[in-house]
Amino acid sequence: MNNTPFFLINTNKIDDLLSDMRRELESKWPKAIIGYSFKTNNLPWIIKYMKDKGVWAETVSSDEYNLALELGFSADKIIFNGPVKDKATFLYAVENNSVVNIDSKREINWVLELDEVKRALVKVGLRVNFCIEDYCPGESQCGSDDGRFGFSYENGELEEALSVLEKHGVKVSGLHLHCSSKTRSLYIYRAIAKIAAEISSKYALDLDYVDVGGGFFGGVVGKPSFKDYFEVIHAELSNCDRLKNTNVIIEPGMSLIGASVDYYTSVVDVKNTKNNHFVITDGSRTHIDPLMRKSAYTYHIEGGKDEAVDNQIICGFTCMEGDRFFKYDGKRLQEGDKIVFEKVGAYTMGLSPQFIEFYPAVYAAIGDEIVEARPKVDAKKFVNINK
Numbered sequence: 001m002n003n004t005p006f007f008l009i010n011t012n013k014i015d016d017l018l019s020d021m022r023r024e025l026e027s028k029w030p031k032a033i034i035g036y037s038f039k040t041n042n043l044p045w046i047i048k049y050m051k052d053k054g055v056w057a058e059t060v061s062s063d064e065y066n067l068a069l070e071l072g073f074s075a076d077k078i079i080f081n082g083p084v085k086d087k088a089t090f091l092y093a094v095e096n097n098s099v100v101n102i103d104s105k106r107e108i109n110w111v112l113e114l115d116e117v118k119r120a121l122v123k124v125g126l127r128v129n130f131c132i133e134d135y136c137p138g139e140s141q142c143g144s145d146d147g148r149f150g151f152s153y154e155n156g157e158l159e160e161a162l163s164v165l166e167k168h169g170v171k172v173s174g175l176h177l178h179c180s181s182k183t184r185s186l187y188i189y190r191a192i193a194k195i196a197a198e199i200s201s202k203y204a205l206d207l208d209y210v211d212v213g214g215g216f217f218g219g220v221v222g223k224p225s226f227k228d229y230f231e232v233i234h235a236e237l238s239n240c241d242r243l244k245n246t247n248v249i250i251e252p253g254m255s256l257i258g259a260s261v262d263y264y265t266s267v268v269d270v271k272n273t274k275n276n277h278f279v280i281t282d283g284s285r286t287h288i289d290p291l292m293r294k295s296a297y298t299y300h301i302e303g304g305k306d307e308a309v310d311n312q313i314i315c316g317f318t319c320m321e322g323d324r325f326f327k328y329d330g331k332r333l334q335e336g337d338k339i340v341f342e343k344v345g346a347y348t349m350g351l352s353p354q355f356i357e358f359y360p361a362v363y364a365a366i367g368d369e370i371v372e373a374r375p376k377v378d379a380k381k382f383v384n385i386n387k
């Protein structure tokens with residue numbers, strides 16, 4: 001584990017977060033389902049780790065669905081969401097008892113093409129589109145431009161979907177209401193639960209589950225806890241006669257894996273220019289901030305000389321000038337010092353490009369033991385993947 005850069009998964013952290021989440025969730029809904037959001041970090045080692053802990057798979061494409069099968073999930077432990085499922089995988093999932101949340105009209109048509117006997121046997125969920133901005137002003141990701149997933153509650157498309165399915169004898173067994181937000185606040189989940197209650201009452205739905213999606217904070221000081229989230233959701237759902245005994249599904253990603261992964265880099269050079277003082281590392285923003293949006297990092301430094309230097313610009317290895325992490329006023333950094341970026345497990349590895357350097361290694365700490373979760377991709381592997 002000497003060759004930086006690499007990621008290090010802290011399995012103790014995953015275990016703590018998962019057991020806290022599970023305890024709080026099951027205290028409200030004893031049969032609640034936790035589906036790990038593959039998109040948040042799709043490293044097979046991490047997915048298998050979650051599976052071994054009894055977590056289901058939450059997938060949003062046919063590739064992700066097939067990855068779940070490949071990694072040994074049985075179909076009835078896979079949640080299948082997303083607008084771009086292919087027909088064959090969709091029908092396989094529906095007929096093999098996956099939790100399938102329909103997101104588009106063509107999926108409805110595919111179910112309606114089944115013969116009457118099959119239609120009577122299958123169950124599907126519907127993804128609800130509603131204007132979260134009306135309930136939580138300033139908190140939603142799209143504002144008044146609306147999110148694009150699911151069937152609109154407000155304009156009647158949801159009602160139409162429900163009635164077409166009912167008319168053809170297809171049981172709608174669940175509602176899926178994930179909303180990505182800027183704030184991950186309790187208000188978002190109160191609104192989700194409120195809308196679920198309103199819809200199930202208005203259309204007299206007899207649901208097996210309400211899927212509230214992901215988007216939670218996980219173990220972040222000063223932010224809502226799992227207990228806070230589930231209390232808010234429970235307060236709304238238990239107030240609704242139709243949902244009192246309905247099961248709940250959650251789809252955590254960030255809240256389980258975000259804080260559980262660190263990224264280790266080393267200083268390879270320090271150079272002064274006319275106006276600046278650069279610290280070049282063997283890491284890159286492309287690995288931990290692939291969308292180049294972060295304005296701050298949580299990190300610690302191993303090494304450095306006591307003498308302090310202002311304005312040390314910590315940079316990555318790529319040729320992009322924008323590959324600069326942050327400005328550091330502190331101990332003078334020098335070749336060989338380590339900069340460890342913390343809490344970088346979510347939306348990093350899965351979004352990373354193979355740009356200039358191929359994928360770095362990933363290790364996992366299990367107690368005192370370190371195992372390799374993914375070897376570094378070398379030139380040979382890179383050629384094999386791409387031929």
Ligand SMILES: Cc1ncc(COP(=O)(O)O)c(C=O)c1O
Binds near residue numbers: 037040081213346
């Ligand atoms: C449908 C769905 N479920 C779950 C998640 C996971 O969210 P997070 O990683 O923020 O927990 C997402 C993320 O966008 C999502 O779209």
